[in-house]
Each structure stands twice: as C-alpha cells, then as structure tokens.
Amino acid sequence: MNTLNQKWELDTIFKGGASSAPFRTFLDDLQQAISSFKNELEARKEPYTVQDAEAFTAMIKKYETLCKQFNEGSAYVECLTAQNIKDAKAAQANNRMQSLGAELDASSSILENLLRQISDSNFNGLIENGVLKEMQFALREKRELSRKKLGSDQEQLISGLAVDGYHAWEDLYYSLVGKMEIKLIRNGKEETLSVSQANNLLDDPDRTVRQAAFNALESAWSEHADLFAAALNHIAGFRIAAYKARGWESFLDEPLDYNRMQAQTLSTMWSVIDRYKPKLAQFMQRKAELLNLEKLSWFDVDAPLNKNSEKLTYEDVADFIIKHFGSFNPNMASFAKKALENRWIEAENRANKRPGGFCTNFPIAGQSRIFMTFSGTASNRSTLAHELGHAYHQSLMNELPYLSQDYAMNVAETASTFSEMIVSDAAQAAAKTKEEKITFLSDKLERCVALLMNIHARFLFETRFYDERKKGTVSVERLNQLMSDAEREAYHDTLDVYHPTFWASKLHFYITNWPFYNFPYTFGFLFSTGIYVQALREGPSFAGKYDALLRDTGRMTTEQLAERYLGVDLTEPDFWSSALDYLMRDVDEFLELTK
Structure with a gap:
C-alpha cells in the first residue's frame, strides 16, 4: 500500500471546523427543528390510536x-x-451539543410518555404495519423503559439540570487531562509529554522507561486527585439521586437495560471467569520469570518479551489487517481498505490529542471516523483492527431504519474484538521462530489479562464505589484503597506494584452517557470468542451468518441474539466456559514454549 496519510479528513462532513458557517447553520437549524418537534409533541393531548397511523408514523420519522x-x-x-x-472553539461547540442533547432528551421524554399512554392494542396496531414494522423492537423498548421512569416533566427537568450538573463534570475531566503535562527523564533528557504519549511508553521494551513513565503518570494523577475525585463523586451523586427518584433500587439497572442483558447473564459471566483466573495467573508468573522478576508490576503487564522487536509502520499494519480480514470475509477487507484510503482514521502521534482510541459514526454521511495514536507497536495494530471492526459493524447497519441501528455497547464490542482476534491469530501464525511465537502468544494473553482482569478490577471498583457513594462523598484516600483492593482481587494478587490512582486515569469512569463503561468490553470479548470458535468450525460459510448477527444487534436483546444465531443460553455457564477453554489453550502453549 502506498504511503498513507495518518491524519483524518473531516471536511466532507463539515468544512472549516467548529466555528465555520456551515456547522453553525447546521446547529441553528437543528435547534429550531428540535424546538418545533417538542412543541408538536406537547400539543398532542389524546393518546394515539390506529386511526392516527399516518400522524404517528410521521412523528416517529x-x-x-x-x-x-x-x-x-x-x-x-x-x-x-x-x-x-485544547481547541477552545470545539469545546464551545461541545457545550452547545450538550445543550441540544438535553433538549432532544426532553423531547424523547415527552415521546416516551406518549408511547406509554397508548393502549396495548392500539400500540400493536400502529407498529406492526407499514414503515414502522422494522422499528418495532426499538419502539417497544422505548415504551417499556418509559414505564420505569418518572413523568415527562420530571425527566425533562433531570435532562436540563444534567447539562451543568452532570455532563459538565465529564467536560471538566477532559479539560483537566488536556492541561496535564507528564515530565520524565528518558535517555538522560527531560521530556514533557501528553498523557497519551506517556501511556504509550508503558509497553516500551526498556523497563526503566516503563517505570519512569508509570511513576511520572502516577505522580501527575496524584497531584490532581482531589479535582478528579470531586468530578467522580459528583457524577455518581447525580446518578444516584436520579435513580432514587425513579425508584431504581440497583445502580446496575441502567447499564443492564442499556446493554439489553439480564443480571443473571452478567453474574454467570464473572463467576465463570473467576474459575479460569488461576490459569491466567500462571501466564503472569511465567512472564515475570522471563523478565527476571519475582512478580510483574503494573507497568510490566504489557511489556514486550522481545526487546529487539522492530517498530511497525502504519502502511505495513494496514496491509496486514486488510490481508487477514480478507481471509475471513472479503467484505471486511474491502471496507478496511476504503476507510484507510479515504482517511477515515486519525493516527498521528502528536501532542494535545485525547488519550485512547474510539470509532464514531456519521449517520447522514454514512461514514465512520477512527481515532488513535499510532507509535508502531503491536498494541497499535490491535487497536486499529479493533476500531475498524466497529466501523465495519456500523456499515452493515447503514441501510436499516436509524432507530434499528441503536445497538448496545456489549454487542458493539463483538465485531471489534472479533477483528482483533483475526489479526492476532494471523500474527501468531506468521511467526517464523520460537521467539516470535512466544511474543505473539504473550501479546494475545496480555489482551486476556486486560479484558478478564483489568476490566474486572474496574467493575469491582465501580460497584464498591457506588455502594459507598450512597452514604456520602468518597475521599481520595478511600478511592485509592478501593482501586488497589479491586486490582489485587481481579489480578489474583499476581502483581507487586499496583495502580492506586487508576480511578483517576481511566476516562471511562467519567463518561456520563454510559454508566459502568467496563463489563461490556469483557462480554464483547468472550461473546466474540465464542463466535470465533464457531466461525473456525464452520469455515467461510459462517461469514454471512456473522454479518446477519451484527446487522440484528440493534433489534434483539443480548440473550435473543445468542439464541438465534449461536443456539446458546447466556445465563448458563456452558457458552462462557467454551470461550474461555479456547483462550486458555494459549496459556498452555505459552508455558510449553517457555519451559
């Protein structure tokens, strides 16, 4: 592949940035349209009946x-x-988007209230015919969820207050992180890095570099911990107050509803994972031995075993992904090629970028954009494959009614982690020497550690934090203790240095739109592993079934999806055990090769 531009292209969406005339006009028109729609909804005094099918359909559209x-x-x-x-104009536009989001939420609350008022017979008649038939799952879900909420006036009040009393804390977090400068000594020179750039050093081949980066990051998070603790406490406090007003007894009610899954499914998944952790701990101990350590430290978990591994080029990574996507499904390969060549990906390694990676979708343009920071590591290759999986998933849904494209986060992670597996297994298969095989196995098992241990630590921390937050504000010292305890438990005490300020460093804790932004990753990882096992068993014919499963992720519950396409019951341990059995084969092979 020719040299690829690592900076994404946004001008085909809106030209000129946040303060451009086209974007300002777009926002003005949207604000007016939302206001007009809200007035229209408020003017409706009588419940819809089947005789109002035309008006009801127009309203939904x-x-x-x-x-x-x-x-x-x-x-x-x-x-x-x-x-x-540090883009101040973009920050202002973000504030306006949040205000518009609150207004749209207010309209949604009125709409949900109207749906709630329709009799069962009339509702069934309205949604089971015509253009709404394809949206009926989404409309039924909205109606059912509205019954768990307060009246529309009260829900509008919550949405309105959330702009400055809830979402603003997330904005503050991003602003604080954006201003942080991480200072460390490397190769005898003092460097000033962004959080994202410093994070990339945590898998550097040189342990002194990893440790210096970790210590510098830990120091920076600790320095500002009181501000991060305030943000986290207020985000949780707002949620708890809203839940109490609605009569929701558990703080897991919202994330479970959002992910369209049963509590029993979540409980079964974690309990099965716990049974396999001693096996994964064997990998951790062996890796420590290979690094001449008694135990791994937090900053050693992702350390490369091959210190002389060459840096990967962006072009080579792109070619590798396209090639091996094609081995499973040519459609995935052609899509990835299109995304790369059309500059849908922001991968430049530069200062002032937000940490982490994501994929976001533009429903009107029918395009996606992927954000990451590429520094030539195997982890970067996995991230790119992961985000391209998200984008491919969305591409399969673009022709569906928009309300039927709203898939939950747990199944959203299916395509992304499936894509990672394709690339990871291909890298392992391409290994020519014993050392290369060991390296690739280590990379794969580090991902297992991240998704089965690190994510579990986040879940344990957040669960216990919310329990304590119900009683009052949680101090920095207590947050550090809760985090350290959760890490020790989740990692089966395999580390000698933990990350007590991880609660401050992990932006997922501060995302206000999706509470408990953790367990869906583990679900998606194991769900996709189970699908991958079936794909290997069925061969190329499985590609069509895979695409159909992804296309239906916005139109079924998690359990229904698994039953229809995989024939499994997610509330029982068998499916989870089969996925983990497959993953643990890598531990056995790693231990055998490193004897």
Whole structure:
C-alpha cells in the first residue's frame, strides 16, 4: 500500500471546523427543528390510536431524523475535541451539543410518555404495519423503559439540570487531562509529554522507561486527585439521586437495560471467569520469570518479551489487517481498505490529542471516523483492527431504519474484538521462530489479562464505589484503597506494584452517557470468542451468518441474539466456559514454549 496519510479528513462532513458557517447553520437549524418537534409533541393531548397511523408514523420519522442530525453533529464535535483537546472553539461547540442533547432528551421524554399512554392494542396496531414494522423492537423498548421512569416533566427537568450538573463534570475531566503535562527523564533528557504519549511508553521494551513513565503518570494523577475525585463523586451523586427518584433500587439497572442483558447473564459471566483466573495467573508468573522478576508490576503487564522487536509502520499494519480480514470475509477487507484510503482514521502521534482510541459514526454521511495514536507497536495494530471492526459493524447497519441501528455497547464490542482476534491469530501464525511465537502468544494473553482482569478490577471498583457513594462523598484516600483492593482481587494478587490512582486515569469512569463503561468490553470479548470458535468450525460459510448477527444487534436483546444465531443460553455457564477453554489453550502453549 502506498504511503498513507495518518491524519483524518473531516471536511466532507463539515468544512472549516467548529466555528465555520456551515456547522453553525447546521446547529441553528437543528435547534429550531428540535424546538418545533417538542412543541408538536406537547400539543398532542389524546393518546394515539390506529386511526392516527399516518400522524404517528410521521412523528416517529421526524424523531428519527432529529436523532440522525444530532448524532452527526455530536460525532463531528467529538472528533474535533479529540484531535486537539485544547481547541477552545470545539469545546464551545461541545457545550452547545450538550445543550441540544438535553433538549432532544426532553423531547424523547415527552415521546416516551406518549408511547406509554397508548393502549396495548392500539400500540400493536400502529407498529406492526407499514414503515414502522422494522422499528418495532426499538419502539417497544422505548415504551417499556418509559414505564420505569418518572413523568415527562420530571425527566425533562433531570435532562436540563444534567447539562451543568452532570455532563459538565465529564467536560471538566477532559479539560483537566488536556492541561496535564507528564515530565520524565528518558535517555538522560527531560521530556514533557501528553498523557497519551506517556501511556504509550508503558509497553516500551526498556523497563526503566516503563517505570519512569508509570511513576511520572502516577505522580501527575496524584497531584490532581482531589479535582478528579470531586468530578467522580459528583457524577455518581447525580446518578444516584436520579435513580432514587425513579425508584431504581440497583445502580446496575441502567447499564443492564442499556446493554439489553439480564443480571443473571452478567453474574454467570464473572463467576465463570473467576474459575479460569488461576490459569491466567500462571501466564503472569511465567512472564515475570522471563523478565527476571519475582512478580510483574503494573507497568510490566504489557511489556514486550522481545526487546529487539522492530517498530511497525502504519502502511505495513494496514496491509496486514486488510490481508487477514480478507481471509475471513472479503467484505471486511474491502471496507478496511476504503476507510484507510479515504482517511477515515486519525493516527498521528502528536501532542494535545485525547488519550485512547474510539470509532464514531456519521449517520447522514454514512461514514465512520477512527481515532488513535499510532507509535508502531503491536498494541497499535490491535487497536486499529479493533476500531475498524466497529466501523465495519456500523456499515452493515447503514441501510436499516436509524432507530434499528441503536445497538448496545456489549454487542458493539463483538465485531471489534472479533477483528482483533483475526489479526492476532494471523500474527501468531506468521511467526517464523520460537521467539516470535512466544511474543505473539504473550501479546494475545496480555489482551486476556486486560479484558478478564483489568476490566474486572474496574467493575469491582465501580460497584464498591457506588455502594459507598450512597452514604456520602468518597475521599481520595478511600478511592485509592478501593482501586488497589479491586486490582489485587481481579489480578489474583499476581502483581507487586499496583495502580492506586487508576480511578483517576481511566476516562471511562467519567463518561456520563454510559454508566459502568467496563463489563461490556469483557462480554464483547468472550461473546466474540465464542463466535470465533464457531466461525473456525464452520469455515467461510459462517461469514454471512456473522454479518446477519451484527446487522440484528440493534433489534434483539443480548440473550435473543445468542439464541438465534449461536443456539446458546447466556445465563448458563456452558457458552462462557467454551470461550474461555479456547483462550486458555494459549496459556498452555505459552508455558510449553517457555519451559
């Protein structure tokens, strides 16, 4: 592949940035349309009946259009704020998007209230015919969830207050992180790095570099811990107050509803994982021995075993991904090639970028954009494959009604982790020497550690934090203790140095739109592993079934999806055990090769 531009292209979405005339006009028109729609909903005094089918359909279609427009603008602003966290105009646009989001939420609350008022017979008649038939799962879900909420006036009040009393804390977090400068000594010279750049050093081949980066990051997070603790406490406090008003007894009610999964499924998944952790701990101990350590430290978990591994080029990574996507499904390969060549990916390694990676979608343009920071590591290759999986998933849904494209986060992680597996297994198979095989096995098992141990630590921390937050504000010292305890438990005490300020460093704890932004990753990893096992068993014919499964992720519950396409019951341990059995084969092979 020819040299690829690592900076994404946004001008085909809106030209000129956050303050450009086209984008300002777009936001003005959207604000007016949302206001008009809200007035229309409020004017409706009588419940809809089957005789109102035309008006009801028009109302739903108008709502669908507003959702598409809002998410188009929201995705654009997300890209602008991520590519330059110090972009003040983008930050202002983000504030406006949040205000528009609150207004759209208010309209959604009125709409849900109207759906709730319709009799069962009339509701069934309205949604089971015509253009709404394909949206009926989404409409039924909205109606059922509305019954768990307060009246529309109260929900509108919550949405309105959330702009400055809830979402603003997330904005503050990003602003604080954007201003942080990580100072460390490397190769005898003092460097000033962004958080993202310093994080990339945590898998450097040189342990002194990893340790210096970790210590510098830990020091920076500790220095500002009181501010991060305030943000985290207030985000949780707002949620708890809203849940109490609605009569929701568990703080897991919202994330479970959002992920369309049963509590029993989540409980079964974690309990099965716990049974396999001693096996994964064997890998951790062997890796420590190979690094001449008694135990791994937090900053050793992702350390490369091959210190002389060459840096990967962006072009080589792109070619590798396209080639091996094609071995499973040519459609995936052609899509990845299109995304790379059309500059849908922001990968430049530069200062002032937001940490982490994501994929966001533009529903009107029918395009996606991927954000990451590429520094030539195997981990970067996995990240790119992961995010391209997200984008491919969305591409399969673009022709569906927009309300039927709203898939939950847990199944959203299916395509991304499946894509990672394709690339990871291909890298392992391409290994020519014993040392290369060991390296690739280590990379794969480090991903297992991240998704089965690190994510579990986040879940344990957040669960216990919310329990304590119900009683009052949780101090920095207590947050550090809760985090350290969760890490020791989740990692089966395999480390000698933990990361007590991880609660401050992990932006997922501060995302206000999705509570408990953790367990869906583990679910998606194991769910995709189970699918991958079936794909290997069935061969090329499975590609069509895989695409159909992804296309239906916005139209079924998690359990229904698994039953229809895989024939499994997720509330029982068998499926989870089969996925983990497959993953643990890598531990056995790693231990055998490193005897």
